[in-house]
Amino acid sequence: MDPSRIPDEFPAPSYRGAQEQALADIRDAFAAGNEVVLVRAPTGSGKSLLARAIMGASATVDETAPSEATGAYYTTPQVSQIDDVESDDLLDDLAVIRGKSNYDCVLPGEHDTPVNRAPCARQQGFDCSIRHRCPYFSDRAIASGNRFAAMTLAYFMRTAGSEVFRKRDVVVIDEAHGLAEWAEMYATIECSPERVPVWDDVGVPDVEADAAPDEDAVDRTARFVESLRDVAIRAKDELVGRPELDREEVARRDRLQELISELGWFLEDYRDPESPTSWVVDQPGGAGTAVEIKPLDPARYLRHTVWDRGNRFALLSATILSKEAFCRGVGLDPADVALVDVEHTFPLGSRPLYDVTQGPMTYEHRDETVPEIARLIARLMAEHRDEKGLIHAHSYDIAERLTERLGEFGVAARVRRHDRENRDAELEAWKASSDPEVFVSVKMEEALDLNGDLCRWQVVCKAPYRNTNDSRVARRLADGQWAWYHRTALRTVIQACGRVVRAPDDHGATYLADDSLLDLFERAEADTPPWFRDQVDAMTTPSLPAFDSAAALAGIDAEPANGAGSGRRRSRLSGDSDDDAGRGADPPADSGTTGEESVRTRSERDADRRQNHPLSDVWGDG
Numbered sequence: 001m002d003p004s005r006i007p008d009e010f011p012a013p014s015y016r017g018a019q020e021q022a023l024a025d026i027r028d029a030f031a032a033g034n035e036v037v038l039v040r041a042p043t044g045s046g047k048s049l050l051a052r053a054i055m056g057a058s059a060t061v062d063e064t065a066p067s068e069a070t071g072a073y074y075t076t077p078q079v080s081q082i083d084d085v086e087s088d089d090l091l092d093d094l095a096v097i098r099g100k101s102n103y104d105c106v107l108p109g110e111h112d113t114p115v116n117r118a119p120c121a122r123q124q125g126f127d128c129s130i131r132h133r134c135p136y137f138s139d140r141a142i143a144s145g146n147r148f149a150a151m152t153l154a155y156f157m158r159t160a161g162s163e164v165f166r167k168r169d170v171v172v173i174d175e176a177h178g179l180a181e182w183a184e185m186y187a188t189i190e191c192s193p194e195r196v197p198v199w200d201d202v203g204v205p206d207v208e209a210d211a212a213p214d215e216d217a218v219d220r221t222a223r224f225v226e227s228l229r230d231v232a233i234r235a236k237d238e239l240v241g242r243p244e245l246d247r248e249e250v251a252r253r254d255r256l257q258e259l260i261s262e263l264g265w266f267l268e269d270y271r272d273p274e275s276p277t278s279w280v281v282d283q284p285g286g287a288g289t290a291v292e293i294k295p296l297d298p299a300r301y302l303r304h305t306v307w308d309r310g311n312r313f314a315l316l317s318a319t320i321l322s323k324e325a326f327c328r329g330v331g332l333d334p335a336d337v338a339l340v341d342v343e344h345t346f347p348l349g350s351r352p353l354y355d356v357t358q359g360p361m362t363y364e365h366r367d368e369t370v371p372e373i374a375r376l377i378a379r380l381m382a383e384h385r386d387e388k389g390l391i392h393a394h395s396y397d398i399a400e401r402l403t404e405r406l407g408e409f410g411v412a413a414r415v416r417r418h419d420r421e422n423r424d425a426e427l428e429a430w431k432a433s434s435d436p437e438v439f440v441s442v443k444m445e446e447a448l449d450l451n452g453d454l455c456r457w458q459v460v461c462k463a464p465y466r467n468t469n470d471s472r473v474a475r476r477l478a479d480g481q482w483a484w485y486h487r488t489a490l491r492t493v494i495q496a497c498g499r500v501v502r503a504p505d506d507h508g509a510t511y512l513a514d515d516s517l518l519d520l521f522e523r524a525e526a527d528t529p530p531w532f533r534d535q536v537d538a539m540t541t542p543s544l545p546a547f548d549s550a551a552a553l554a555g556i557d558a559e560p561a562n563g564a565g566s567g568r569r570r571s572r573l574s575g576d577s578d579d580d581a582g583r584g585a586d587p588p589a590d591s592g593t594t595g596e597e598s599v600r601t602r603s604e605r606d607a608d609r610r611q612n613h614p615l616s617d618v619w620g621d622g
């Protein structure tokens with residue numbers, strides 16, 4: 001790597017914000033001999049352009065011996081980030097490669113077959129006459145031979161040890177703040193009927209109750225895994241010995257191969273007394289039910305899948321909140337890692353936070369607080385009658401409750417929501433809409449670019465603490481890792497706040513609805529970046545319009561249900577007069593409608609229109 005090349009490799013014709021200074025600082029950090037540089041760059045800093053400049057400093061074939069690593073990898077956990085790289089003209093020298101399931105076979109009669117289920121995967125010794133035209137193998141060949149290759153973190157980790165994607169000089173990981181959590185997720189082994197093709201061929205013990213006196217649950221699990229792996233190997237060998245497989249058998253074979261590898265990794269690590277990994281096991285249903293085997297602090301897993309893949313590393317994120325804690329979590333020595341802070345240049349006034357807290361959103365208080373937040377959202381719809389809004393619901397349970405209550409208020413005609421299956425489709429429909437729709441979302445705090453009028457306001461409905469029922473979380477809290485607990489929640493909040501302000505001339509408001517968010521800011525103050533602390537310190541309580549369903553729908557061609565919105569309750573926000581407070585109750589769910597449109601969401605109405613369209617059988621919705 002030649003760090004001096006970093007500024008000249010910047011791909012844009014001009015700098016924005018603090019990019020020029022950031023490149024100089026990154027150059028100096030690598031020039032000082034650091035193998036790993038953390039780049040803490042606020043949302044909207046143009047991290048992908050900084051990444052490309054760093055990659056440009058990687059060694060070339062002409063500069064090195066044949067045995068030495070050259071070129072660079074760009075990887076990120078977020079699929080949408082890879083999509084953005086692929087569509088960015090400034091990054092057109094990055095060759096993107098995706099997993100086989102993302103490509104369709106081009107053989108006659110196989111055009112609806114993903115490459116991982118194509119004849120080359122189904123038949124032994126299949127010689128594809130047009131492999132040179134296969135979209136997957138073509139992209140793979142281009143990416144493996146190109147100086148710069150881009151891929152998701154999942155694909156990057158799966159290709160560890162590959163002869164095709166060997167070690168390179170530089171590795172850049174974008175959105176790297178969750179690297180430890182992603183590694184834990186990838187290394188988790190789920191033994192369930194859905195994930196174990198030979199489930200009916202093994203007896204699944206109660207790993208807690210069936211442990212010997214000198215064993216714990218992990219020891220008993222290891223004994224079970226040994227027998228399961230043997231059964232899986234026999235089943236895989238039987239499939240591999242067949243001359244031809246159908247699609248279902250290919251899927252079974254591939255899953256068995258994955259399972260054998262996963263189980264082998266666990267056994268190897270479990271038996272290694274020097275391994276830093278701790279394992280926890282979940283089996284809430286007892287004997288015969290699913291078992292999840294989860295690693296804590298998977299530094300060894302990252303060593304093999306990430307740290308052995310390059311000479312120098314740049315890890316970019318807005319929310320690497322504590323250098324020391326981050327390094328410990330991913331198996332790096334903080335003394336060997338440099339941190340570069342990129343200045344936030346967006347005006348403070350364009351990214352305001354507002355305290356509109358309605359009560360605690362802990363499980364025991366949710367029944368009382370969710371209706372208040374729904375009422376708040378209706379008032380914000382009136383405040384932003386001509387602007388799109390995003391609701392961070394945190395969970396599908398909260399999203400469903402909010403949407404139901406907004407329907408009772410008669411304002412659902414402006415609301416769109418998604419479920420697990422139609423997440424991407426509903427997001428794209430909301431972004432494409434010219435109406436000021438309000439999108440009730442789940443887990444969209446990251447990797448979502450809502451520049452300009454795509455979204456002007458958002459609500460954070462709940463402090464995003466990790467689930468304490470998760471055995472890994474419970475184990476860490478039992479070990480007193482409360483700073484980690486608060487830091488991970490703060491990280492998600494900061495990521496969420498960055499969704500609606502994407503450029504120096506952009507603006508967007510973030511409303512905080514859960515009391516616990518204010519407590520979080522106090523508990524995690526030591527880990528809060530200065531630029532976000534400025535936002536918190538500048539937070540105010542706004543004056544909002546009184547609750548009125550008609551006002552909430554004023555920006556679209558719709559009217560509330562008859563009588564909806566007539567109720568008033570005392571609000572903790574300014575804007576409700578004493579005469580309004582306490583008058584009446586929430587409107588009933590079955591109040592009259594104008595064609596019931598005001599109690600049905602945009603998503604529901606769009607689905608009905610597609611189903612009733614003359615071409616619905618072609619679209620597949622009929």
